[in-house]
Amino acid sequence: MFNLIAIRIVPVLLGVTALGFVLMVSFGPDRALELAGRNPTAEEVEQLRRQLYDDRPIVVQYVYYLKDLFTLNLGRSDSTGEPVTSMLARTVPNSLALLLPGFVLGHLLALLLASVAALHRNRWPDRLINGCAVLGMSISFVVVMMSFQVLFASRYGFGWFPARGWSMDSFGQWLSHVAVPTLVILFVATGYNVRFYRAVLVEELEREHVRTCRMLGYARWRLLAVAVLPNAALPIITRLMYSIPSLLVGGSLLLESYFGIPGVGKITFDAITNGDQPVLKAVLGISSVLMAITMVLTDRLYRAIDPRLTA
Amino acid sequence: MLSRLALALLGLFVLLGASSWLGLWGDAASITTGLLHGAPSGEHWLGTNAIGQDIAARAAAGAATAFETGLAVALLSTALGGILGMLAGYYHRGWPDHGISWLLAVIDAVPFYLLVGALAYAAQGAPGTIILALTLAFWTGTARLVRAETLKLRETGFVLAAMTQGVADWKILTRHVAPNAAHLLLIQSTITFVAAVKSEVVLSFLGLGDGRGISWGQMIAESSQDILAGHFTGFVVASLSLVMLVAALNLITDDLQDRLDPRYRRNP
Numbered sequence: 001m002f003n004l005i006a007i008r009i010v011p012v013l014l015g016v017t018a019l020g021f022v023l024m025v026s027f028g029p030d031r032a033l034e035l036a037g038r039n040p041t042a043e044e045v046e047q048l049r050r051q052l053y054d055d056r057p058i059v060v061q062y063v064y065y066l067k068d069l070f071t072l073n074l075g076r077s078d079s080t081g082e083p084v085t086s087m088l089a090r091t092v093p094n095s096l097a098l099l100l101p102g103f104v105l106g107h108l109l110a111l112l113l114a115s116v117a118a119l120h121r122n123r124w125p126d127r128l129i130n131g132c133a134v135l136g137m138s139i140s141f142v143v144v145m146m147s148f149q150v151l152f153a154s155r156y157g158f159g160w161f162p163a164r165g166w167s168m169d170s171f172g173q174w175l176s177h178v179a180v181p182t183l184v185i186l187f188v189a190t191g192y193n194v195r196f197y198r199a200v201l202v203e204e205l206e207r208e209h210v211r212t213c214r215m216l217g218y219a220r221w222r223l224l225a226v227a228v229l230p231n232a233a234l235p236i237i238t239r240l241m242y243s244i245p246s247l248l249v250g251g252s253l254l255l256e257s258y259f260g261i262p263g264v265g266k267i268t269f270d271a272i273t274n275g276d277q278p279v280l281k282a283v284l285g286i287s288s289v290l291m292a293i294t295m296v297l298t299d300r301l302y303r304a305i306d307p308r309l310t311a
Numbered sequence: 312m313l314s315r316l317a318l319a320l321l322g323l324f325v326l327l328g329a330s331s332w333l334g335l336w337g338d339a340a341s342i343t344t345g346l347l348h349g350a351p352s353g354e355h356w357l358g359t360n361a362i363g364q365d366i367a368a369r370a371a372a373g374a375a376t377a378f379e380t381g382l383a384v385a386l387l388s389t390a391l392g393g394i395l396g397m398l399a400g401y402y403h404r405g406w407p408d409h410g411i412s413w414l415l416a417v418i419d420a421v422p423f424y425l426l427v428g429a430l431a432y433a434a435q436g437a438p439g440t441i442i443l444a445l446t447l448a449f450w451t452g453t454a455r456l457v458r459a460e461t462l463k464l465r466e467t468g469f470v471l472a473a474m475t476q477g478v479a480d481w482k483i484l485t486r487h488v489a490p491n492a493a494h495l496l497l498i499q500s501t502i503t504f505v506a507a508v509k510s511e512v513v514l515s516f517l518g519l520g521d522g523r524g525i526s527w528g529q530m531i532a533e534s535s536q537d538i539l540a541g542h543f544t545g546f547v548v549a550s551l552s553l554v555m556l557v558a559a560l561n562l563i564t565d566d567l568q569d570r571l572d573p574r575y576r577r578n579p
Binding site: 008011012015016019020023029137138139140141142143146147150154156163245246257258265268269272273275277280283284287288291 | 416417432
């Protein structure tokens with residue numbers, strides 16, 4: 001446990017924050033000039049630089065950034081003046097409510113389809129599912145997003161749902177706003193997930209104990225549940241766990257900016273286009289902390305599932 | 312049969328892109344040459360968009376952009392991932408391995424759009440931002456794969472024999488390891504090519520590119536208002552082009568994988 005944190009996690013955490021810091025502070029636009037407004041005097045710019053610690057060496061600035069990050073002192077947005085912590089508190093629940101249904105349904109659907117494909121390997125159900133997966137992987141996110149909007153939410157299609165916007169006032173409101181994005185996520189992600197699950201299951205199905213179970217006459221689904229899935233759990237858990245950080249803070253830049261949903265993806269997108277450095281630094285820093293937590297949790301889970309790893 | 316069709320389709324897009332590079336369409340992609348929302352005609356094969364630019368010419372220019380981005384990102388990230396992956400695998404548990412593995416972990420820990428967004432913010436619209444950002448995001452996959460393959464190759468008889476004879480490291484890497492990992496690099500570069508083409512469209516759709524070239528992503532973004540008003544041509548042309556190119560490339564990648572990589576052989 002201690003070794004994992006000391007050897008793997010701390011260096012990654014430092015690396016991610018340093019990468020983001022160097023990109024945004026060293027290469028990014030000069031923040032003091034941007035904040036100074038029109039026709040600043042040299043003294044005003046100089047004073048702003050001192051306030052932002054921009055006159056200190058870059059290493060000192062980086063240490064201040066780390067300190068701010070760990071004390072959750074994230075500053076205020078350059079464009080709206082709103083504290084970054086309150087922006088995050090406002091947007092994280094929206095992003096989660098937007099992405100969670102697609103995530104859960106998508107993985108269940110993919111696991112189901114992949115099981116069917118793997119159990120009927122090289123026969124028509126496998127070929128059909130694989131063909132659909134390739135087609136799904138080939139259609140761009142933006143194309144699916146816009147087609148579904150026209151199909152389900154405009155007068156040229158069914159017009160069942162609102163075309164854009166967001167509301168979590170009631171369960172029905174949430175459902176009608178989350179429906180089209182969820183369908184988009186299902187369509188876009190299922191192809192990739194099916195191919196992944198199928199590859200994992202096929203590999204496990206070729207092992208000798210599975211052949212023995214087949215010989216003993218296990219039904220297909222019992223075979224899957226008893227002999228295959230427990231052994232396939234590690235790669236599956238890895239894939240699921242490592243999607244969590246982007247589920248929590250990544251949000252979906254595309255879905256949120258296109259459908260006008262006030263989530264983390266939307267504020268991140270706005271921060272990128274407006275050059276809002278405090279927001280970008282906070283989102284990057286928090287996502288790297290979440291990634292570190294995920295690494296620890298995944299390691300714990302491995303040990304809980306596979307007793308060989310604790311030995 | 313299917314892969315022949317895919318190759319033919321790919322060839323068609325290469326010709327389309329080349330027609331734009333050779334300037335066969337003139338300025339039609341970027342200036343107003345016809346009516347607004349014009350219908351298809353002899354002069355404008357696929358009609359015109361909301362500001363009277365020729366849709367066919369813009370689709371051709373988009374094909375050129377897709378190939379430029381795809382090729383550049385595939386070549387750069389395969390070269391970077393191949394070289395660093397080989398070094399990390401060959402000097403397993405040495406400092407090159409530790410350093411490179413750390414770099415891989417760091418880059419993969421940043422969510423994709425955040426990495427690209429931070430880079431777009433830093434580059435402030437410099438040319439080649441998209442190519443740089445996508446290379447930075449995609450080389451890690453290749454590097455991991457090549458590192459694992461090199462680890463395996465390092466234990467094979469011919470590499471061990473060369474090591475005991477005292478052959479220089481760079482010679483072992485270039486003569487024995489690289490040729491035996493070449494099939495992986497080829498497969499991985501087609502995978503990267505597809506990913507780059509798709510991501511380029513998403514990034515220009517979001518307006519995070521340098522905004523110089525004409526991209527299918529831009530065409531799709533421009534048509535987002537048009538389709539709600541019932542003008543579908545620009546959207547359909549750009550998205551169909553994208554889907555056909557990516558599907559063709561996906562089929563070719565699968566075929567390559569079946570032929571070159573015994574682990575992925577689906578019909579043994």
